[in-house]
Each structure stands twice: as C-alpha cells, then as structure tokens.
Amino acid sequence: MIKTENVSFRYPDGTVALNKVNLEVRDGEFLALIGANGSGKTTLLRQLIGLLKPSSGKVFLNSTEFRHFKDEEVFRRVGMVFQDPNDQLFAATVEQDVAFGAVNLGLKPEEVTRRVGEALKMVGAAELAGKALHTLSFGQKRRVAIAGVLAMETEVILLDEPTGGLDPCGASSIMHLLRKLNQWRKTTMVMATHDVDLVPLFCDRVAVMSEGWLIREETPTEVFANAGMVREAGLRLPRIAHLIEILKKEDGMDFSNIPLTIGNARREFVRLMESQPQTKPESISPPVTTGEPSDGS
Numbered sequence: 364m365i366k367t368e369n370v371s372f373r374y375p376d377g378t379v380a381l382n383k384v385n386l387e388v389r390d391g392e393f394l395a396l397i398g399a400n401g402s403g404k405t406t407l408l409r410q411l412i413g414l415l416k417p418s419s420g421k422v423f424l425n426s427t428e429f430r431h432f433k434d435e436e437v438f439r440r441v442g443m444v445f446q447d448p449n450d451q452l453f454a455a456t457v458e459q460d461v462a463f464g465a466v467n468l469g470l471k472p473e474e475v476t477r478r479v480g481e482a483l484k485m486v487g488a489a490e491l492a493g494k495a496l497h498t499l500s501f502g503q504k505r506r507v508a509i510a511g512v513l514a515m516e517t518e519v520i521l522l523d524e525p526t527g528g529l530d531p532c533g534a535s536s537i538m539h540l541l542r543k544l545n546q547w548r549k550t551t552m553v554m555a556t557h558d559v560d561l562v563p564l565f566c567d568r569v570a571v572m573s574e575g576w577l578i579r580e581e582t583p584t585e586v587f588a589n590a591g592m593v594r595e596a597g598l599r600l601p602r603i604a605h606l607i608e609i610l611k612k613e614d615g616m617d618f619s620n621i622p623l624t625i626g627n628a629r630r631e632f633v634r635l636m637e638s639q640p641q642t643k644p645e646s647i648s649p650p651v652t653t654g655e656p657s658d659g660s
C-alpha cells in the first residue's frame with residue numbers, strides 16, 4: 364500500500380504543484396487519477412515512486428516512510444510508465460530496452476529473456492524485438508515502454524496517461540491488458556488520465572485532482588454523480604452519462620441512476636422500455652458487432 368500524508372510540493376521555480384495531498388492507494392486496486400492539465404497528476408505520480416521528494420509531508424510504502432528505502436528497493440516494487448515514451452526509452456533496440464529494468468534487478472539472463480519475451484507478447488509488440496527504437500512509431504514506443512515496466516513484475520505500476528497518442532483500438536487493448544494484469548497478477552495500478560470514458564470501464568476508484576489539491580477519492584459512480592464537481596475540476600462526464608443527463612433533464616426520461624458505460628445504459632433503456640408495454644421489445648438481441656473497441660459492462 365502506498366500512502367501520502369499531507370504531501371505538498373513546490374518546484375524550484377516556485378510553482379506549487381501539490382497541496383496537502385492525502386492519497387491512499389490500496390493493494391490490488393485499479394485507481395484512476397483524473398484532473399485537468401496542470402492539476403498535479405504527474406507530480407503526484409512522481410512522489411509515489413520517490414522520483415520527487417515532498418517539500419513537506421510524507422509518503423509511505425507499506426507503512427514505512429519512503430526516505431527509509433534506497434531507490435532500488437522502491438523500483439523493485441513500484442514501476443512507472445512515463446507520459447512521453449521518449450523520456451523512458453534510451454537503449455538501441457527494443458529488446459535491450461525492455462530488458463534494462465529486469466537486468467538491473469539482478470535476474471539471471473534466462474529469466475530476463477523469458478520476461479522480455481512475455482512482456483513484448485503481452486503488449487502485442489513481439490515482432491518489434493529486434494528493431495531500433497528510433498524507427499518506431501509513437502504508439503509502438505508506448506507499448507515498448509509499458510513492456511519494460513511489465514518485465515520488472517513490480518507490485519505496483521504507475522501509468523501517466525498510458526493511452527495518450529494511441530489509436531482507439533490500441534488504447535482499448537492496452538486498457539484490457541492492464542485490467543487483466545490487475546486481476547490476474549493482482550498488480551496495483553495507478554493511472555493518471557483525463558480520458559473519463561475509460562474510468563468507469565476499468566477503474567475501481569477515482570482520485571480527482573484540481574489545482575494541486577486532491578478533492579475526491581471515491582468510486583466512479585460516486586464521482587460522476589457529482590457533475591458540477593467534475594466540471595469545476597476542468598473535466599467532463601463520460602459521454603454516455605452526459606447523454607443520459609440530457610435525456611433526463613430535457614426530455615423528462617426517468618432514469619433511476621446515471622449509467623456510465625454503454626452496457627449499463629443499454630440495460631437502463633431496456634428497463635425503461637419494459638415499463639412501457641406498448642414499446643416492449645420481443646427479445647433482446649445480442650449487441651451489433653461494430654468492430655469498435657468494446658465497451659463491455
């Protein structure tokens with residue numbers, strides 16, 4: 364478990380980026396860190412791996428304050444995927460880069476090879492292994508950067524806008540992969556993002572940042588039920604929730620709750636139709652396959 368206690372942070376030029384942040388990352392959860400540009404997401408993630416030290420306040424890893432750990436001890440347990448893969452990748456080839464962190468853990472060469480192969484396969488980049496990094500597209504670089512962190516098999520992975528710059532299918536497959544790792548390997552995930560549509564699909568809890576303050580730490584349902592707060596934080600509701608909000612307000616449709624995903628909205632619509640016998644459908648057909656990235660539940 365990682366916890367911050369009253370963490371404030373000021374950059375050397377005087378910019379105050381964090382104000383008394385109390386965040387608790389629970390073991391095994393998938394936590395979204397959402398907030399507008401400049402709200403402090405990246406600065407907070409850097410605190411959670413010790414790359415930046417608080418100006419005041421404390422950060423704990425399993426009840427021990429970060430300052431009692433050597434950096435290597437933290438990096439063995441916590442990995443971070445940077446916002447810009449160009450800041451993360453530096454070896455000549457994909458394979459060498461993905462191996463870098465695992466080699467530094469002091470693993471045997473066979474174990475490194477196994478992990479590198481597995482990680483590249485997981486992110487769908489196995490065929491890139493021998494390629495020179497500078498020849499990759501941005502999306503490919505991001506996959507390789509994620510593979511490097513996966514190969515370290517840390518307990519916690521911090522992800523700074525991992526879907527930024529990816530096409531919709533790429534973003535969806537990365538999110539499904541992260542969720543799978545979270546569920547199978549029990550890897551704790553903390554993901555900074557402003558893609559609010561992803562949050563209800565993949566995340567257990569949401570922390571909302573605004574101007575360096577942590578203003579909420581709740582479930583997606585609780586956070587997005589408060590549309591005013593979400594908008595004041597410079598964000599928006601998930602698209603589907605926005606549509607339902609309009610149907611409720613402007614068209615008087617009687618939704619008992621605001622669904623956040625296409626799957627839940629569909630169930631709500633069917634329930635409404637069933638409560639109006641004249642429009643009751645004969646049967647519910649399976650969803651039409653559109654080829655779009657799936658919005659499951």
Ligand SMILES: Nc1ncnc2c1ncn2[C@@H]1O[C@H](COP(=O)(O)OP(=O)(O)O)[C@@H](O)[C@H]1O
Binds near residue numbers: 376380398407
């Ligand atoms: N190296 C830096 N030096 C000075 N100010 C910075 C630096 N990095 C970020 N900031 C400022 O800190 C605040 C929070 O930034 P950041 O954590 O990057 O936000 P986010 O990731 O939510 O976009 C912003 O006002 C930003 O301009």
Ligand SMILES: [Mg+2]
Binds near residue numbers: 405
């Ligand atoms: Mg950022």
